[in-house]
Amino acid sequence: MWQIQDNCDPEMTNRTLLGCWEVGDDSWTCAAAGGEAGIRLGDPDSPLCLSVANVGNDALPVASEQYVRGDAWKIHFPQTSGQYSLRLSLRVVAASTTRMVWEPTFSIQTSLLDTAPSLELTAFGHADMRVAATATHAAPGVSMSGITVPGGGQMIMLLGPHDAPFVKQRSSRNRLDLRIFGEFLEKGVIRKTRPWVIFDRSEAGVSAEELTNYCQQMNDTPLPLTA
Numbered sequence: 239m240w241q242i243q244d245n246c247d248p249e250m251t252n253r254t255l256l257g258c259w260e261v262g263d264d265s266w267t268c269a270a271a272g273g274e275a276g277i278r279l280g281d282p283d284s285p286l287c288l289s290v291a292n293v294g295n296d297a298l299p300v301a302s303e304q305y306v307r308g309d310a311w312k313i314h315f316p317q318t319s320g321q322y323s324l325r326l327s328l329r330v331v332a333a334s335t336t337r338m339v340w341e342p343t344f345s346i347q348t349s350l351l352d353t354a355p356s357l358e359l360t361a362f363g364h365a366d367m368r369v370a371a372t373a374t375h376a377a378p379g380v381s382m383s384g385i386t387v388p389g390g391g392q393m394i395m396l397l398g399p400h401d402a403p404f405v406k407q408r409s410s411r412n413r414l415d416l417r418i419f420g421e422f423l424e425k426g427v428i429r430k431t432r433p434w435v436i437f438d439r440s441e442a443g444v445s446a447e448e449l450t451n452y453c454q455q456m457n458d459t460p461l462p463l464t465a
Contacts, residue, residue: 240306240330241265255301257311259330259338266338266437268328272315273300277326279340280437285362285387288395288435290344292320293356293417299324322348322355322423327462331455336440339452343432343462348423356420359395359433363387365411369394372446377453381405385414392443394436398456401431432461 241260246253255271269278274297280287292298299315299322306312310329317323324346331339346355362385369384379399386392395416397405408415418431434456438444444452 240309240311242304242306242311244304253301255304255313257328259333261333261335264335266333268311268340270304270311270313270326270328271301272298272313272324279328279342279435280338280393284391285389286391286393286437286439288359288361288393288414291358291360293358293420296320298357317347317349321350321353322346324357329462331434336438337444338437340435340437341432341456341459342435343430344418345428345430346419346423347428348425351425353423354419354421355423357418359414359416359418361385361387361393361414362412363391363393363414365409365414366392366394368443368446369449372449375446375450377450377457380453380457381407382449382453383407383409383414383416386443390439390441392436392438394438394444394449396434396436396453396456398432400461401433405431430461 241258243256253271257268258265277290278287299320301313301315304313310327313326315324327343329341331341364386366384366386373382381397381402384394406417
């Protein structure tokens with residue numbers, strides 16, 4: 239179950255917004271204050287972490303209202319002086335002490351007439367050749383990227399057929415780097431992207447069979463109507 243820590247000063251200028259999903263004596267975390275702090279899934283104090291930031295000179299919008307509904311944590315980042323508003327729904331697909339499968343749904347909208355906002359999803363580590371080999375046998379239309387991180391751990395990102403063609407892949411041997419959105423965004427139109435992110439800190443890692451099952455499960459899961 240989600241445990242939310244929401245601390246801020248009276249002017250909302252120094253906010254800490256942390257969501258923890260506890261599994262036994264362990265937990266998985268997401269820091270989601272936005273702004274200059276951005277969004278960080280995983281363990282913010284270790285290499286096993288995925289960072290979400292705005293592409294360009296501006297910071298992400300700053301989080302305002304947030305609440306938990308079932309296994310999903312929902313956060314609104316309203317448009318103030320920036321180009322867009324963002325809604326994040328972070329659903330837990332599966333969790334154990336050694337593995338977390340998250341379904342983050344990113345929804346953006348703008349009140350401006352001429353914007354093309356883009357978000358950058360990054361993590362540092364070595365490209366995982368096991369994931370690349372599995373990708374050729376996974377569910378049709380699914381894009382798969384994976385890294386291993388220093389000290390042990392594996393992170394894999396899955397993109398379904400509705401998202402994969404519109405995501406820019408900028409990864410290298412030492413960095414996972416994906417850019418979502420980035421096209422012209424018409425005023426009032428809502429765009430969504432829903433990857434699945436797998437964090438694994440076991441010695442064995444995620445097997446090819448498990449990856450294929452996750453791909454099929456993701457394809458069989460409908461896109462949320464709201465974020």
